[in-house]
Amino acid sequence: MTLEITGRSAAEIAASVRERIERGALRPGDPLPSVRTLADELGVNRNTAVAAYRQLTLAGLVETRGRGGTRVVDRAPTAQEGFTPDSVLRDVATGNPDPALIPDPATALAGVAGHRVLYGEPVIDPGLERWADAWMRADLAPSEVRLTITSGAADAVERLLAQALVRDDAVALEDPCFLTSIHTVRMGGYRPVPVPVDDEGMTVAGLRAALDQGVRALVCTPRAQNPTGASLSERRAAELREMLREHPYVLVIEDDHFSMLSRSPFRSVIGPDHQRWALVRSVSKFLGPDMCLAVTASDAETAERLAMRLSPGTTWVSHLLQRLTLALVSDPGVAAGIARAGGHYAARNAAFAARLTALGIPARAGDGLNLWVALPVPAREVSTHLMRRGWLARTGDEFSLGSVPTTHRLRLTVHDLSDEDAGRLAADIAAAVDTAAASAGGRRARTEVG
Template identity: 70%
Template sequence: MTIGNAIAGTTATEIADSVRELVERDTLAPGELLPPVRTLAEELGVNRNTVVAAYKQLAQAGVVVSRGRGGTRVARRAAVAQEGFAQGTVLRDIGTGNPDPDLIPDPTPALARIGRRTVLYGEPVIDRGLEDWATGWMRDALPAAPEVRLTITGGASDAIERLLAQALTRDDAVALEDPCFLSSMNIVRLGGYRPVPVPVDAEGMTVAGLRAAVDAGVRAIVCTPRAQNPTGASLSPARAAALREVLADHPYVLVIEDDHFSLLSAQPFHSLIGPGHRRFALVRSVSKFLGPDMCLAVTASDPDTAQRLATRLSPGTTWVSHLLQRLAVAQLTDAAVTDGIRAAGAHYAARNAAFARMLSAAGVPTTPGDGLSLWVRLPVAAREVTAQLMRRGWLARPGDEFILADTDAASHLRLTVHDLSDSDAARLASDIHAAVEAARHHESGMIAP
């Protein structure tokens, strides 16, 4: 039996599901070539556009890869880029995106204060203390919204995944920043949605990019209002106002704002959500300042989105542990902890700025943004520089891991350097300069010294 004869269906979804099943059963192996569109359409007795739509669905889900004249092939099972430490390396990892563990507050004193109270099925899913504290925190950020309701999820990525799932169906278009946060990129791809890239500059999402995305029919927008990952960009007041103007005629497009750096940020918060917007969600995780293992985020959204989000939570874990919720609010209402969070934010900003100055002095001009990492533009391809840095004992993260369409990001590194000592930082700056020079020699066909 030929591959074409094994594929069945008369609609795009049926054909795509048939190919998925063949891949899952290993009938179609990674790298195997699928029939040309015209051939498969004739064998199935369907319009060519139906097969095109099926292959498009499969490509968006990462099942196949289109190579133009090279045809459509089953995707190889490559590892998906993830945030955090690289496993099994002896190199100094400078691409983690992690906070400094020494700046995460010790939860022991708060644990002793939260007390023991058993929570049973059917009780309110938001702990009263956290709700009281978070209401002010979130409401102050959305003064133009007529009404907001709170939902607690197991982190920002959990919230974004569930928010998109309650609003979208497969192949719906989602506007994402480009370059993009890895988690948001993976959520969209694995959900089978269609990512529409919106370029990011020093002031955040570009107006022209968002307008083009809206014109392309996006049903949701995921935006980072400050400390955008990986670039460190934050929305300026003028940019936020211009983006709200673009969205004014599209009040039912779901706007999700991931304010992941929140209490650590040195930048003011400016929102895309205007007074007339009907579908919105502001998500704030505690991971960057209370620790990733807290697995807790607060979402403030319009009532309808909140209800749909609660419905998405109900089939599985219906609430985030009240122990975690009480621990979070016990720390966030402790003056010593909040002073420590502010000090941590100042530390990240100072260390990143100091390293940017070192890099600039070494011949690699760098401007620090907000956040845990630096986005460093290189005069050569970043992949070659990372290879050179590995020879010098460093494991860096190249910009092409964050790309949707912006090929310029391939000439960037995202570096997490706030925990380096002064001597290690100076050595890294020198090694990056040397790696760039070696990459230049390599690109020009010369042998590096």
């Protein structure tokens, strides 16, 4: 019997596979028999085998990879952003904004705490809605725009995908990709389809290949792409819009996470006639991660479905938080501080890239909080050497979906380092590269001698 799977009904077959997984007889990544093979082995109708696999897919136990067949899902935890609190190493992998550049909400909070909100009141605070409407419409081609407030960008993307997709639907993701996007797609039971990213953003050939594979949704970062720092050029954005014209009902989600801090202009892939779309802007990068609020602008149908996804659980985002957000973004002093913060991130990243270049490791600063550094040796080896020197760095393979090589990349968060610490880290990276290169040369020599 194939893999000792038993059963006559779809439920019995699914239960048998589940038991094999729970007992460890089937491990993450193991292939399951094709529908035809399973049906023939068990003497059942192929539709019964299809139904069994569908039950397992909906339970998140297996995934279908097209020609790659059906495999047991790898439930290994996905890497997340943020500090590593139990480490004694200096963490240059956090992806965090500089806390010194986050506005102090104390004064604004005292002025917004009076009004008490009850059930049945508008979901969006009227003042925030007026401000957000102007903020979002300024960069959108579609004439009809509906707004929704969610508890941050990740919450918005998760709910947007859930209202449009079912398990095993294909979602186009940038490669390398933002860690939270990878986690959201995998936990939702969707199938990630990688689209390579270059210096101009998501590639045309990559998007064409993803559309040919039948993706139902696309998550795109127009500027300050994490981890690469790439921003869409005007030419690339126009090419992607033109390609998407032939697929107006693919849900296009633009995550403009860096928005007010960005040094790059906003260029959208959403054309004026696209039918299913959403632009998501969080306030967490410039007002702080604890300000869990994002504005989503979308077409009317997507907005209605998103509201339905909100209604069973978090019916609305705290109006206190909404009014605090409005008070902060409307304050000229805060706005000036956000502008200075954006300049600070850009300047510190550029300075560190120049340090590395001067040490023989050519580097270029993109947009955003991080640097995406190419190395001449495997990043894992460099990371290990850096740990011995007191640094905790993040390697590129954590962000990889497999369509582009990332094994020789580091993603670094260095904007909060002093000049002295930045110089030390750059020197330690150069020394780690030299050590790894010398070790590789030694290994090659020993192999040749052997």
